[in-house]
Amino acid sequence: MIIGVPKEIKTHEYRVSVVPAGVEELARRGHRVLVETQAGVGSGMHDAEYREAGASIVDAREEVYGQADMIVKVKEPLPEEWPLMREGQVMFTYLHLAADRELTEGVLKTGSVGIAYETITDSQGRLPLLTPMSEVAGRMSIQEGAKYLERPMMGRGILLGGIPGVTPAEVLILGGGVVGTNAAKMAAGLGARVFILDVSLDRLRYLNDVMPANVDTVYSNLTRIRERLATADLVIGAVLIPGARCPVLVPRDYLPLMKPGAVIVDVGVDQGGCVETIRPTTHAEPTYIVEGVVHYGVANMPGAVGRTSTFGLTNATLPYLLSLADQGYKKACQEDPGLAEGVNCEFGKLTNQAVADSFGMSYEPSSVAAR
DSSP: OEEEEOOOOSTTOOOOSOOHHHHHHHHHTTOEEEEETTTTGGGTOOHHHHHHHTOEEESOHHHHHHHOSEEEOSSOOOTTTGGGOOTTOEEEEOOOGGGOHHHHHHHHHHTOEEEEGGGOOOTTSOOTTTHHHHHHHHHHHHHHHHHHTSGGGTSOOOOTTOBTTBOOOEEEEEOOSHHHHHHHHHHHHTTOEEEEEESOHHHHHHHHHHSOTTEEEEEOOHHHHHHHHHHOSEEEEOOOOTTSOOOOOBOGGGGGGSOTTOEEEEGGGGGTOSBTTOOOBOSSSOEEEETTEEEEOBTTGGGGGHHHHHHHHHHHHHHHHHHHHHHOHHHHHHHOHHHHTTEEEETTEEOOHHHHHHHTOOOOOOTTSOO
16 A cells, blocks of 8 residues: 655644654555655654655655555645545544534545544544543643743733742643543642543542542532632633534633633634634634633644654554555454544545534445444
């Protein structure tokens, strides 16, 4: 199989989808890998390393798309990439279709086979390709939130952990999954007072057992959310429904409850976010203010720490990539039902029920779906 690795073109996206070690493994199995020049430079990996591992370095992404049977990316294909995609070509990446109808329709028109990292499941129903980036994003959410609480950044001018004699900041985390857990660890480690809200009592019991004393667990409902918003300095949106748009937990009319200069970091913005007023931003212009509250909506947060994120992501994706390359997507998905869950679109058909429901579009099971 010919595997294509284009350079990411999303603003300030520094990750790359395959590291040289992955290229070596693919080449060892007889596959040809085309890597666009400079694709790995943002993560500190240069063309010479890819060439030494067995890749062919090409100058233009048009050549990568034109020859490859499967394109491997990190982020969703942008509009300028859609004309390069073709019917039957496999696109293996984070697709995040549920938050963007234009993206969904654009990818469907290409007739490509979209396999989304974020909806692949393992034998225990977990999301193995979302987990490493959720770990990064959860930790970064506190790092970024602490920065934007600074007064020059239009925040409240609060040090997250306080100092002796001065109370620390209060951090509200909506969701106790991977993102929320990692955010809580970071915030607690810096000395903040942390509240995690979730609707799963089992998860809250687990978190209550493993978290330090400055982390409180609270069962989530609208009353508790309103109460905690009124006292929070930093709010982390850490809600995910696999493949679907995030539910809105913080409507616009809750913002006046919050303190002026409080900060919201919604990690789920690429799935629509759980804050009604959140919208995708970039690392170049990461924040904006609504009702006196600083909103941080960078949709590719882990891209800022490209080297860490690239190694974390490719550690998880490589086994699936090898399976797809060795067997072709149909056989690989038939042998691994969890991988088949990743098929979001196929030959112009929308094959993910949650995405279809998000937009009121028609759904058809994929050719590899369990019958």
